[in-house]
Amino acid sequence: MRVITGSCRGRRLVSPSGDDVRPTTDNVKESVFSIIQFSVEGRSFLDAFAGSGQMGIEALSRGAAAAVFIDNSRRSLDVVKKNLELTGLAGKAKTVSADTISYLSSCREKFDIAFLDPPYKTGLLQRALELLPRVMNESGYIICEHPDDEELPQKTGSFIIKKSYKYGKIRITVYSGENVEGL
Numbered sequence: 001m002r003v004i005t006g007s008c009r010g011r012r013l014v015s016p017s018g019d020d021v022r023p024t025t026d027n028v029k030e031s032v033f034s035i036i037q038f039s040v041e042g043r044s045f046l047d048a049f050a051g052s053g054q055m056g057i058e059a060l061s062r063g064a065a066a067a068v069f070i071d072n073s074r075r076s077l078d079v080v081k082k083n084l085e086l087t088g089l090a091g092k093a094k095t096v097s098a099d100t101i102s103y104l105s106s107c108r109e110k111f112d113i114a115f116l117d118p119p120y121k122t123g124l125l126q127r128a129l130e131l132l133p134r135v136m137n138e139s140g141y142i143i144c145e146h147p148d149d150e151e152l153p154q155k156t157g158s159f160i161i162k163k164s165y166k167y168g169k170i171r172i173t174v175y176s177g178e179n180v181e182g183l
Contacts, residue, residue, distance in 0.1 A: 056093065
């Protein structure tokens, strides 16, 4: 696992051991950032269900102003912190030890881009999608990584599905505000 491009291009990242974390493949990560490539710089990024933190770190490497990493696993957050140190991006990051659903329920921050990759087929993705619109800027994007056969709602708050991409058994679904052009 590595940072694909930007200020930390080529840096190797640490991944938590065991089966609890399923890192996004470099191919899928590259595709996600290709989709939003002109929307990252200067924006705030939420890496929910962070795991290793690679998605938020990639966003920071590509010029995101700030990133928040949420995970309820202390082991995963320790890995995120180590990866932030390895890349020198810790100053632009905040790590939160919490259940993502609880965090979103009480969050007062606003984000421009949110990436969701919870444990598959647990209902966590749908629950997070219900809460996310209130912490998102209207010009933002919600990006979900999920199994191809998992159905997501067409709309969540004022965000609608703009694009959906299939990568083997994985699907990336991108929501944006109803009035956001592009993608």
